[in-house]
Amino acid sequence: MRFSVRKLSTRRRHRFAGPLVLLLGLVLAGGVYAALAPSPATAEQDTAREVEAGRQLFEIGCASCHGLNAEGIETQRGGNFGPSLIGVGAAAVDFQVGTGRMPMAQTAPQAPRKKVAYDAEEIKQLAAFVASLGPGPAIPGDDYTDIDSASIEDVREGGEIFRTNCTACHNSVGAGGAMPNGKFAPDIRDVSPKHIAEAMITGPQQMPGFSDDIITPEEKRNVIAYVKTLKDSPSYGGLGGGSLGPVVDGVFAWFIGIGGLVVVAVWIGAHGTRVKKK
């Protein structure tokens, strides 16, 4: 397309000409600034800002149970309103707050998963604050969560580790199980790989921890890959009844099987329409 300068200049008094030039000027200025502006603040300065922001969030939302310095608040009988968080690490905060368990809305035998109260940025800040109090597990990276990189052997090994360490509480497909005194091992099928890894590392509430020396990061990734493989596999035989095992099986057999067949039996024996004549 040929561009004629003459054509452009004949339009210089067009009513859109002014705003267009202004827009051009702004874009140019912004672009030059972005290209030539000084580099943003260093990592340390960022972290320090994060920690401070986290401390402020902590003071408002967490200190009432965990203490102003996260040292924990103990009761007279030796229990606590909130345990000490010194040394639990960023991973624990990311898990507890990221799954909505914390802040806990009311006392209960176990903090249930619920609506997440903070956004991702705030969770990062809280995690940075708690991490600054004492060395603890960091938020797991790709070596724990990149399940697509797991090979077939890895998934198989993950299954062996899962069935040896996890199914006793969480059941064969991760659907969950009962624990004493109103506690329970939750359903983990819809939990993100990052949160599963964090739970394994930190051992939240009654769950034991599995350190990286016992189950390595790669092995943890294999376990998560196995759980997600099971979740993504079709339920081959049909409705699974929540994957809760033989109890549901029995309910199906009685209600659907015997119930349905009794309905048919009643139909077989029923009199049916009769006419008055003849």
Place this chain on the structure above:
Amino acid sequence: MSTSTDTEYTPIENTPAGRKLGGPVGWLDDRLGLAGAAKKNLRKVFPEHWSFMLGEIALWSFVVLLISGVFLTLWFQPSMSEVEYHGPYTPLNGLEMSQAYQSTLKISFEIRGGLLIRQVHHWAAALFVAAMLAHMLRVFFTGAYRKPREINWLIGVGLLSMGMVEGFAGYSLPDDLLSGTGLRFVDGLIRSIPIVGSYIEFFLFGGEFPGNEIIPRLYMAHILLLPALLLGLIGAHMLLLVYHKHTQWPGPGRTNDNVVGYPMLPVYAAKAGGFFFVVFGFTALMGAFLQINPVWAYGPYNPSEVTAGSQPDWYMGFSEGLVRIMPNWESTFFGLTWSWNVFIPGVGGLGLIFTSLALWPFIERWITGDQREHHLLERPRNAPTRTALGVAAMTAYGVGWAAGGNDIIATKFHSDIFTITWIFRFGFFIFPVIAFIVTRRICIGLQRADANRILHGYETGVLERSPEGGYSERHAPLPVTTQYTLTAHDRLPALEAPPETDANGVAAPGGRKAKLRQRLREFYFANALDKPTTHDVEHALEHLGDHDGHPVELGDDFQGVSEAGIPRVH
């Protein structure tokens, strides 16, 4: 076949049907002489009621089990030798497992239709035991086990117990984690048998648990020994049913000495044959829509692994529950360990059920002294103590069942598993007593309602105002058929105790046993209502009219009453 009296009588051999059939029937009879037996049975009459088909569900599911089972045996390998898996189910690729487990995976993922047949087999097994249980309850609550059917009842109890064992053997064959855990439980159960426990354990497993022998041995029991016994007992059960003829509900035209219903050929054969296809179709549809335990997700059996929510199949749930709620009693004497915590609920629980089931007809006969043949069924309300005992037994069974799933209850309803266990511990004894009392009162209440309706008719919904201004509802008499049906049961026997000593002061023979029997009789017939006498009925008829003694007039839109005596609305 009805022949009209208008036309000439044609001998059957000369009719078109007779000519066609004459050849084959003659050929068979010349060699087998079956005409005599066939004559009695071809048009045998069977009464019609839906509750009579529960046993049929069990029978047809057994046939489905045989058919699907043969299919499975074409591929299943009953061996515990280790192999490495390299099949299409990749999460287990490279894993060491038994051949039994591997062949189960092969049937599920590599044999087309294999998974469906496995699921059909499982659902048919569940239906088999469930239908036997439902059928047994029907027979119990209607009194159909009374003379002359006590032996058939015993055969039935045998069928139920063997069916449960057969099912257990079957679901242990795939050697997956869940059923292997069940076998571990059985291992502990056998160990708890006093004195000889570990000997039986080592003989059964061929060595230390799990050993090499248990799967092949269970396989033999599952496809050879138990099916043969089951088939034999089913045959005997059916033979007795045909000989005694089926019981029937009381009704117009029905007496203790006849059977009213439809002939085997063609109606009953069609209905029963059709029902077989329905049961088969049902199990196949269940196999299409409902997944059975996913053995591929459980993994092969490994004694260091276990899954939460470990339960046996539902028919073992009662036993499982009792084992869970049993207190942890174990004692040591004579240098031996006596594991009451496992033995009493495990072996004792099942033993108690089957023994009391087997003995009940004879116990009831001893209490009531009833020696007659009974072919008419009793409505449960007319035997209040028997019905209440049955409901109490069901309640105890139900407590065991629910206790077997106490961890599922805790998970699903967010409650404490220890509290649930304690509730069941006490409930096992308390709930049946409450159920007994409540059920008996309900039965007697229903008897009263029946007597009311017979004597005073049913409420028509038509209100009448007397000259003095009071309102009352008109009652109309029940149709005769309904009245008869409601009174077609036994009278209560006299309950006076025989004299303890005769005129000369000689004590009656039997002594304490007779006294116990008398007390049980009084308990058995306590408070039950007797049916109205002829005098009662005549007396009531006099009062059935309106206030002026005129018979009740019913409007033109009166549509009569249903069989249960409830007025029909348009």
Place this chain on the structure above:
Amino acid sequence: MSDLEVRSGHDEPIPNPGLQEHQYRPQDVDPKQARRTERQISAMFLVAAVLFVGFCAVYVFVDADETFLGWSAQNFGFGFTLGGALLLIGIGIIQWAKKLMGDHEIVEMRHSAASSAEDRTAVLADINAGLDESGIGRRPMIVRSLGVALGALGLPALFVLRDMGPLPYGHRNTVWKKGMRVVVDVTGEPIKPSDLRVGDLVNAEPAAFFETDDEGKPLFHGTELLQAKSKAAVIVVRMRPESIRPAKGRENWGIDGILAYSKICTHVGCPISLWEQQTHHLLCPCHQSTFDLADNGKVVFGPAHRPLPQLPLALDSEGYLIATRDFPEIVAPSYPRLAHDQKKLDEQA
């Protein structure tokens, strides 16, 4: 005793009204309705036939990895066609019986279950004749010696079963020995105390399960591995040392709050690893037996009677966890000679 017989049969307040008049169905009186019903039933049979062919189509054309509604398409296709067809055949036959076949009620008389009195007498006479001619009553020596022979017949039947299995052995011991390393299950890695933080749990096995012989074959595999595992599996937990209340003589069985217990429940043998790190309770998923691992494995709830056996730990020269000996208490479910065997074990130690 038979006052029932006296009372019954008398005083029936309502006499039996007899069989009621037969009522006809629409198909009996209206040939058009009958034909319509016929067509309905035939249609069901024909659809069933089509479905059976559909089953074969699924067999040939549907792949194993195709899914339908999140289920296996093959399985659903097979089940739906087969089940639907069978159901339709069944419903069709039953409809035929209900609507079109003759449905007049028929009365058949019952006979007493008992045979006639003459037959009974004849049987008694026959049996008597048989017994008489055999002379059983007059020859007690034959009868008794026959009884002995038949009783002895049971002996070979019993003896032949003797080789079903060996006599019980090995209940007392497991593969654990002095100096054997405790390794992580599945991976076989040895464990250092620094690998565990307070609240951690390890599902572990004896190192022997991961060792090979000179030819590179595993020491334990197949059935022997499963048999050994069913007694030797352990769990290792780390608690705060001040929470632990060791029994007398067990003070040095742990390392810095690290304790090892048998993983096999003493109730009926399920493996346990439901560990609550804050209450120190270990719950078995099978029947909910609960053990307090801070208190020597004592039973705090549930049907298990014996406490969970503890494995004494030490460190080897490289700092890895090892067992100092086999379990001092017998592992796995109770059996009759348990008390006797435990006494023997105590004497050996």
